[in-house]
Amino acid sequence: MKIREMTSDDIGSVVDIDTASFSMKWSGAEFENELSKDFARYFVAVENDEVIGFAGEWCVCGTADIEKIAVASEKRRSGAGSALLCSLIDGARQSGCNEVMLEVRAGNTAARNMYEKHGFAEIGRRKGYYDNGEDAVIMRLALDGVTEV
Numbered sequence: 001m002k003i004r005e006m007t008s009d010d011i012g013s014v015v016d017i018d019t020a021s022f023s024m025k026w027s028g029a030e031f032e033n034e035l036s037k038d039f040a041r042y043f044v045a046v047e048n049d050e051v052i053g054f055a056g057e058w059c060v061c062g063t064a065d066i067e068k069i070a071v072a073s074e075k076r077r078s079g080a081g082s083a084l085l086c087s088l089i090d091g092a093r094q095s096g097c098n099e100v101m102l103e104v105r106a107g108n109t110a111a112r113n114m115y116e117k118h119g120f121a122e123i124g125r126r127k128g129y130y131d132n133g134e135d136a137v138i139m140r141l142a143l144d145g146v147t148e149v
Contacts, residue, residue, distance in 0.1 A: 003087045006042035013051035021070035043087045045080040055084035064092030066102035098144040103136040115139050
């Protein structure tokens with residue numbers, strides 16, 4: 001498996017993974033728009049020339065905000081999600097960010113465990129945030145050794 005920056009050529013595969021992974025889906029045009037932003041960074045995980053996952057973040061004012069991270073269902077638990085997350089964290093450091101933030105469904109235990117394994121901690125919740133009324137868990141990783149901002 002290889003992690004590389006996402007290109008426009010990857011968008012069809014990324015949309016397929018996004019559609020299968022999220023109830024709040026993005027269109028190809030939305031991903032194309034993301035790639036055009038100078039503060040956005042997107043990666044894909046590739047195995048045997050096939051995109052098996054993707055991840056993206058915005059780096060603004062010292063904070064990296066993870067927008068999306070998903071792996072094709074048949075490739076989950078392969079390490080692709082962790083590899084993509086590490087690419088985002090490294091990218092945030094290179095951009096001078098001092099923290100990485102994300103929101104995850106309260107019931108998504110697998111994702112929450114992965115984030116905690118990489119040092120993220122729950123710092124709050126958004127009640128009823130998702131379309132089905134599920135809470136969003138807000139998680140943060142300090143990149144500068146500071147645990148509170």
